[in-house]
Amino acid sequence: MVTVKILGGLGNQLFEYAFGRAHSLRKNTDLCLDYYYQTMRTDFDGVNLTRITDIFDLPVKLYVGKKRRKVVKQYGLNYFDYLFFAVYKRTRCFITEDNYADSLEKIVKSKNIYVDGYWQSEQYFANINDIVRDDLRFKIEKDVSSLEVYKKITQSNSIGIHIRGKDYINHPWYEALAIKYYIDGINFISKTNPDFKVFIFTDDIEHVCKNLKELLSYSEIVKVNSNFNSDAVDLLLMSKCRHNIICNSSFSWWGAWLNNNSNKIVVAPSRWFKRQSPVDGSKIIPNSWHKIANS
DSSP states (O other), rough: EEEEEEOSSSSHHHHHHHHHHHHHHHHHHHHEEEEEOHEEEEEEETTTOOHHHHBBOSOEEEEEOHHHHHHHHHHTTTHHHHHHHHHHHHHHHHEETTTTTTGGGHHHSSSSSEESSOOOEEEEEEEEHHHHHOOOOOOTTTHHHSHHHHHHTTTEEEEEEEEOOGTTTOOOOOOOOOOHHHHHHHHHHHTTTTTTTEEEEEEEEEHHHHHHHHGGGGGGEEEOOOSSOOOHHHHHHHHHHEEEEOSHHHHHHHHHHOOOOTTOOEEEEOOOOOTTTTSSSSTTSTSSSSOOOOO
């Protein structure tokens, strides 16, 4: 079995799933998504965070460990839980992003693999692109297709812009992109698509209105008031745009990657992380996407 440690929001989960799916197919074995450590996080609500299995019907097994979590929390057994995981790792082929390249031979030979990382590159699953796309069919699309905004997006030469605010404003690794980046992106796409409509997807409308208000003169901010999961709706609608201007966010990345328009133009920031970040983001953007300077 290939077991994938799940960390982060929907975008990160999708990268982790695609990586695990590629290896489970190579080994002709089951894929398990381990959500336990996600639910134990204290920096955000990992228990109620949306899971990709809420949005897509995926060929996976899930491990959440509700009883284990309850016991660990109730009796303060965090240290013993850590020791349990240390022993667990020794019973299988344990792979991280740092040791991945050196472990390929071991991966092939091992029956049980446990992978721990974010795996933010299409290169990890490029040979199964079509399978991943087929897996990631939105459960809610039939219902969302009746919404007026869905019709506007799918019936126009739409450009979907994703803007991340809130935690990006003072984030140590990520930066909220400046107005110039988005305008340069629109100008680039409009050279070959003069008759366009812009749709803005954001988690921070206040940030857009205050710092990116120039965009509002020819854009529509997408706000869907429905009973659907808002993240799922945004991801679906972003993927239905003809073209995409993404920000430095894995959620944004997947909105563009799931866009099946064969003539799509995807604009991405040339630098994914801040210059002082210790993380290398050079493999994140696919070669077919157009890079524009952050600022």
